[in-house]
Amino acid sequence: TERERSGELTAKYVKNDGSIENGRLLTGLKNVFSKCLPNMPKEYICRLIFERRHKSVVIVRNGSQVIGGITYRTFPNTPAARLGEIAFCAVAQTLQVTGYGTRLMNWTKHYARQMDGLEYFLTYADNNAVGYFSKQSFTKTVSLEKDKWYGFIKDYDGGTLMECRIHPTLPYA
Ligand code: 1VU
Numbered sequence: 001t002e003r004e005r006s007g008e009l010t011a012k013y014v015k016n017d018g019s020i021e022n023g024r025l026l027t028g029l030k031n032v033f034s035k036c037l038p039n040m041p042k043e044y045i046c047r048l049i050f051e052r053r054h055k056s057v058v059i060v061r062n063g064s065q066v067i068g069g070i071t072y073r074t075f076p077n078t079p080a081a082r083l084g085e086i087a088f089c090a091v092a093q094t095l096q097v098t099g100y101g102t103r104l105m106n107w108t109k110h111y112a113r114q115m116d117g118l119e120y121f122l123t124y125a126d127n128n129a130v131g132y133f134s135k136q137s138f139t140k141t142v143s144l145e146k147d148k149w150y151g152f153i154k155d156y157d158g159g160t161l162m163e164c165r166i167h168p169t170l171p172y173a
Pocket of ligand 1: 036037086087088089090091092095096097098099100101102103123124125126128129130131132135
């Protein structure tokens with residue numbers, strides 16, 4: 001489309017459904033995460049991205065170029081069904097701190113609410129990303145009852161546990 005030719009960004013909700021198109025987008029996202037999250041082993045990133053309970057929201061430029069994304073895990077049919085755990089979040093290096101990260105998180109809240117019925121995100125934020133998550137309305141206080149998250153999300157050393165409530169009606173996208 002004209003918008004895509006002019007370099008406009010689109011956001012796609014992607015899961016590993018076996019389609020070639022989604023496989024291509026998830027591979028592009030894996031490459032962005034591998035570059036931007038050097039402390040995460042590549043095999044670990046790959047396993048989570050392609051695992052069926054993980055969903056990704058991918059920012060695409062010019063219709064095909066993956067420039068960032070967020071991958072989160074869902075817990076359907078458990079007491080944590082309204083919760084998503086953000087596993088990875090990154091924007092390509094040359095485009096960081098120009099507002100894409102904020103748009104990405106808003107798109108992710110939109111799709112997580114619409115497609116997965118989520119009401120909360122939890123994440124272990126890297127210490128250098130706490131400022132970014134705070135600006136996206138994540139807090140260090142977890143308001144969700146403990147039995148709805150504890151034991152579900154992975155315990156992770158060296159990060160800060162942060163929570164965000166996804167507003168039920170606010171237009172994020
Ligand atoms: O709105 P303002 O201009 O006032 O603030 C911006 C920006 O300045 C701020 N911000 C940060 N503040 C403190 N520390 C940071 N590291 C940081 N990064 C940004 O947040 C506001 C929004 O900025 P933005 O929309 O321009 O954000 P970006 O496009 O840069 O996207 C943010 C991330 C963190 C995704 C991006 O910088 C990135 O990919 N960084 C490297 C990878 C990374 O650290 N990822 C998060 C690791 S934690 C994880 O993945 C587990 C959940």
